[in-house]
Amino acid sequence: MSSHELDVIGIGNALVDVLSHESETFLERHGLAKGTMHLIDEARAGALYDAMGPAVEISGGSAANTMVGVASFGGRAHYIGKVRNDQLGAVFSHDLKSVGVQYTTPMATSGPSTGRCLIVVTADAQRTMNTYLGASTQLGPADVDARLIARGRILYLEGYLFDPPAAQEAFRAAAGFAHAAGRKVALTLSDPFCVDRHRAAFVDLVERHVDVLFANEVEICALYEANEFDAALQQVRRHCEIAALTRSERGSVVVAGDEVHVIEAQKVNAVVDTTGAGDLYASGFLFGLSRGMDLPTCGRFGSLAAAEVISHVGARPVTPLAEIAGAS
Amino acid sequence: MSSHELDVIGIGNALVDVLSHESETFLERHGLAKGTMHLIDEARAGALYDAMGPAVEISGGSAANTMVGVASFGGRAHYIGKVRNDQLGAVFSHDLKSVGVQYTTPMATSGPSTGRCLIVVTADAQRTMNTYLGASTQLGPADVDARLIARGRILYLEGYLFDPPAAQEAFRAAAGFAHAAGRKVALTLSDPFCVDRHRAAFVDLVERHVDVLFANEVEICALYEANEFDAALQQVRRHCEIAALTRSERGSVVVAGDEVHVIEAQKVNAVVDTTGAGDLYASGFLFGLSRGMDLPTCGRFGSLAAAEVISHVGARPVTPLAEIAGAS
Numbered sequence: 192m193s194s195h196e197l198d199v200i201g202i203g204n205a206l207v208d209v210l211s212h213e214s215e216t217f218l219e220r221h222g223l224a225k226g227t228m229h230l231i232d233e234a235r236a237g238a239l240y241d242a243m244g245p246a247v248e249i250s251g252g253s254a255a256n257t258m259v260g261v262a263s264f265g266g267r268a269h270y271i272g273k274v275r276n277d278q279l280g281a282v283f284s285h286d287l288k289s290v291g292v293q294y295t296t297p298m299a300t301s302g303p304s305t306g307r308c309l310i311v312v313t314a315d316a317q318r319t320m321n322t323y324l325g326a327s328t329q330l331g332p333a334d335v336d337a338r339l340i341a342r343g344r345i346l347y348l349e350g351y352l353f354d355p356p357a358a359q360e361a362f363r364a365a366a367g368f369a370h371a372a373g374r375k376v377a378l379t380l381s382d383p384f385c386v387d388r389h390r391a392a393f394v395d396l397v398e399r400h401v402d403v404l405f406a407n408e409v410e411i412c413a414l415y416e417a418n419e420f421d422a423a424l425q426q427v428r429r430h431c432e433i434a435a436l437t438r439s440e441r442g443s444v445v446v447a448g449d450e451v452h453v454i455e456a457q458k459v460n461a462v463v464d465t466t467g468a469g470d471l472y473a474s475g476f477l478f479g480l481s482r483g484m485d486l487p488t489c490g491r492f493g494s495l496a497a498a499e500v501i502s503h504v505g506a507r508p509v510t511p512l513a514e515i516a517g518a519s
Numbered sequence: 520m521s522s523h524e525l526d527v528i529g530i531g532n533a534l535v536d537v538l539s540h541e542s543e544t545f546l547e548r549h550g551l552a553k554g555t556m557h558l559i560d561e562a563r564a565g566a567l568y569d570a571m572g573p574a575v576e577i578s579g580g581s582a583a584n585t586m587v588g589v590a591s592f593g594g595r596a597h598y599i600g601k602v603r604n605d606q607l608g609a610v611f612s613h614d615l616k617s618v619g620v621q622y623t624t625p626m627a628t629s630g631p632s633t634g635r636c637l638i639v640v641t642a643d644a645q646r647t648m649n650t651y652l653g654a655s656t657q658l659g660p661a662d663v664d665a666r667l668i669a670r671g672r673i674l675y676l677e678g679y680l681f682d683p684p685a686a687q688e689a690f691r692a693a694a695g696f697a698h699a700a701g702r703k704v705a706l707t708l709s710d711p712f713c714v715d716r717h718r719a720a721f722v723d724l725v726e727r728h729v730d731v732l733f734a735n736e737v738e739i740c741a742l743y744e745a746n747e748f749d750a751a752l753q754q755v756r757r758h759c760e761i762a763a764l765t766r767s768e769r770g771s772v773v774v775a776g777d778e779v780h781v782i783e784a785q786k787v788n789a790v791v792d793t794t795g796a797g798d799l800y801a802s803g804f805l806f807g808l809s810r811g812m813d814l815p816t817c818g819r820f821g822s823l824a825a826a827e828v829i830s831h832v833g834a835r836p837v838t839p840l841a842e843i844a845g846a847s
Contacts, residue, residue, distance in 0.1 A: 212837075245587075245614040245835065248576035259573075278606040278632070286573040304606070507573065509540075 197293075198266035198481035200343035202335070202365055203254025204327035204351050204358070205272030205296075206306040207279045208466065208506060210318075211246040213311045218319060223311065228320040228382045230354060231309075236323035239309050248279070249505045250286035251308055252327075253381060254349040256467045256506045260474020260496050262291045263512040266481060269293040269343065271365075273330040279305040280326070286507075299329045310466055316501070318466040328355035332364045340365050341372035344481045345403070347473065350381030353389045366400050375432075375480075377403035379473055380410040387413060397430050403480065404434040405473050411436055435476050435490065437469060437497075445490045454490035457498035467506025471496040475512065495519055525621075526594035526809035528671035530663070530693055531582025532655035532679050532686065533600030533624075534634040535607045536794065536834060538646075539574040541639045546647060551639065556648040556710045558682060559637075564651035567637050576607070577833045578614035579636055580655075581709060582677040584795045584834045588802020588824050590619045591840040594809060597621040597671065599693075601658040607633040608654070614835075627657045638794055644829070646794040656683035660692045668693050669700035672809045673731070675801070678709035681717045694728050703760075703808075705731035707801055708738040715741060725758050731808065732762040733801050739764055763804050763818065765797060765825075773818045782818035785826035795834025799824035803840065823847055 218225055221239060231239065240246075258268040270287055274280030276298040283305060287294045306325035310318050330352075340346060346369040352358045366376050378393075378401045380386050386393060393414055397404055404427060408420050411434075417423040420436075427434045428446045437443045442456040475492030484492075495515050499508050546553055549567060559567065568574075586596040598615055602608030604626040611633060615622040634653035638646050658680075668674060674697040680686045694704050706721075706729045708714050714721060721742055725732055732755060736748050739762075745751040748764075755762045756774045765771045770784040803820030812820075823843050827836050 240613060243613075244617050245578070246610075246617075247833070248610060250573070282574075282576060285568060285571075289572050289574075505575070 195342060196267070197269050197343040199258065199261045199345045199347050199477045200269045200271065200340060201254035201258040201347040202271040202352060202362060203252050203349040204306060204322070204324060204355070205255060205274045205283055206252040206308045206322065206327065207283055208249050208251030208308050208310050209240065209246045210249065210310045210312060210464070210466070210504060211243040213244060213313065215313055217311060218313065223319045223321070225313065225319050226317050227384055228322055228351070231321050231323050233303070233323055236307060236309060236321070239321055243309065243311070247504065248282065249507070250283050251506050252283070253351055253379065253470050254347060255287060256470035257347060257474045257477070258292045259287065259290050259507045260471045260512060261478050263508045264475065264478040264492065264516060265513040266478045269339065271296050271330070271334060273299055273327050273334065274305040275299045275302065275326040277304050279307065296330070296334050299326045302326060302329055312464050312466070312504070316462040316465050318464060324355055328357065330355065330361050331357040332360050335361045335365045335368065337368040340368035341374065343369070343374060345375045345377055345477055347377045347477060349379050350385050350389070350393065353385065353392065370400070375402040376400055377405065377477060379405040379469065380414060383409045383413040386410050390414065397427070402432045404431045405437070405469070405476070406434070407437045407439070407469060433486070435472070435493065437472055442494060443472065443490055445486045447486060450486065452487050452490060454487065454494055457494040459498045459502050462501050464504045465501050467500045468497045470506060471500040471508065492516055523670055524595070525597050525671040527586065527589045527673045527675050527805045528597045528599065528668060529582035529586040529675040530599040530680060530690060531580050531677040532634060532650070532652060532683070533583060533602045533611055534580040534636045534650065534655065535611055536577050536579030536636050536638050537568065537574045538577065538638045538640060538792070538794070538832060539571040541572060541641065543641055545639060546641065551647045551649070553641065553647050554645050555712055556650055556679070559649050559651050561631070561651055564635060564637060564649070567649055571637065571639070575832065576610065577835070578611050579834050580611070581679055581707065581798050582675060583615060584798035585675060585802045585805070586620045587615065587618050587835045588799045588840060589806050591836045592803065592806040592820065592844060593841040594806045597667065599624050599658070599662060601627055601655050601662065602633040603627045603630065603654040605632050607635065624658070624662050627654045630654060630657055640792050640794070640832070644790040644793050646792060652683055656685065658683065658689050659685040660689050663689050663693045663696065665696040668696035669702065671697070671702060673703045673705050673805055675705045675805060677707050678713050678717070678721065681713065681720065698728070703730040704728055705733065705805060707733040707797065708742060711737045711741040714738050718742065725755070730760045732759045733765070733797070733804070734762070735765045735767070735797060761814070763800070763821065765800055770822060771800065771818055773814045775814060778814065780815050780818060782815065782822055785822040787826045787830050790829050792832045793829050795828045796825045798834060799828040799836065820844055
């Protein structure tokens, strides 16, 4: 690749994760649906944080985690997302740059503080997310540069970006720039509730603008209001060039026109925290795709990266993924 | 105990830990002596942070970690230390209160930001600390209330408090209030370089004002400029009612006048991060002492707590220490 070219450019809501371990009772008491993402306002974030036990702060954000994964595989990754010029914003920026992800989006100098995702991890290693978008809502089309987007072999967009209206505009602008430059556009559906909030727009995007789609079973069924995974799979294969559909411990199914590849999950000794599993699957898949690997290899890289990240607390790899991929 | 009484009141520099894993080369390149604490200014903190890899933010502060340990054993703990009214200050306050440690010191509303300890963890699980004191230098005698200090069976002071001058005043005032109320005063020497910076003052304190002293081998030898542990031990037994001297994997020695108790270290499957080992040893010892247990039991509680905290990343227990003590 030319020194100017990038493997993947990701755009998403820039968030710092605040993780604590809580009981099942905690979820019930606060009306939280396990395994999903809830959008919360600042007041609710304050109340929920007060109720949470001692926490750890780690940089997160779905697409940002994915870009860290791409860099960890040895890929060239660039991230676009908005934080404020506050302490958590500095943490977010440091943690991206320190692993080699390019990050140049100007920090907001006024408005809400850096976004946070309050993540409750239960004893079964499931994570339940509560997102205060904060400064990430300030991302807009002005933060998306056509020349930058043209440099990325793949543009990766998170579905969560559809929640803040200005970010949705940035999302559409970026997709337009990518296609105009002959690049691929990838999307993750992010979360079943997110799909419910934006179903019509997502269906339109998938049919007309998305080349590579990431979704888990629940999300793809939600998109097509299908009762069965196979029915949803038959729908999506008509619309996207490639769809990578994840199924937790049952691995993933990659469909591309007439091709169907069933990919096994990578075995993990002990699942500690599932935060970031989908994000890291996408990182392995996108890195492989950007480097021209075949689809089963892309899927296998996704499984390796997901297995690494669920074996410890936090949504970013602690062992270089290039090492793991090299050894496998 | 009366509902009004507290087991332990701790005073220290309030810090948020910023932990990253680095190579031995990183220590050499930045001139860091492994296993010790370096005081750094804001500019150096910025430069060092830029050089560090991705980090995790977790509340720390030596005496604060100890108070969390006391609470985790089921004790009543109160903490005095200064943060600013910024994001990391809110994190620090939340993490103390969420485990039941009382914390009422008013946040600074101007001046430097909340203090940070940049902790470099090497592959041998050793931690090397780089402290930007920040707002913790704003702690002063006005933050120490005589009536509060009188309620605590033991007042626990960290040696690090001697670095910021106003905090040193607060330290002396608190020790005076405690003795006036017939309470015990405990001190940890904190760090060999800290002892070097304040040797004369520490010797005077130990001889005249301290009832219970915590130190590791290097620190107690530094205090008396002794070449051998036994020589230092003979000195300290003449000055303090109780001295608990820790020796890493060789456990601890507790001396009280003519009594000498050799306490074994608790076995650990894998030492992950030694951050907080001394702080948590002190928590177990102080909890036991406050509850009238004999010295070998106090030492054993110290070993149990230290073993818990070195088995994971971060300086505060993740498993309730009351459970561990109950099962042992």
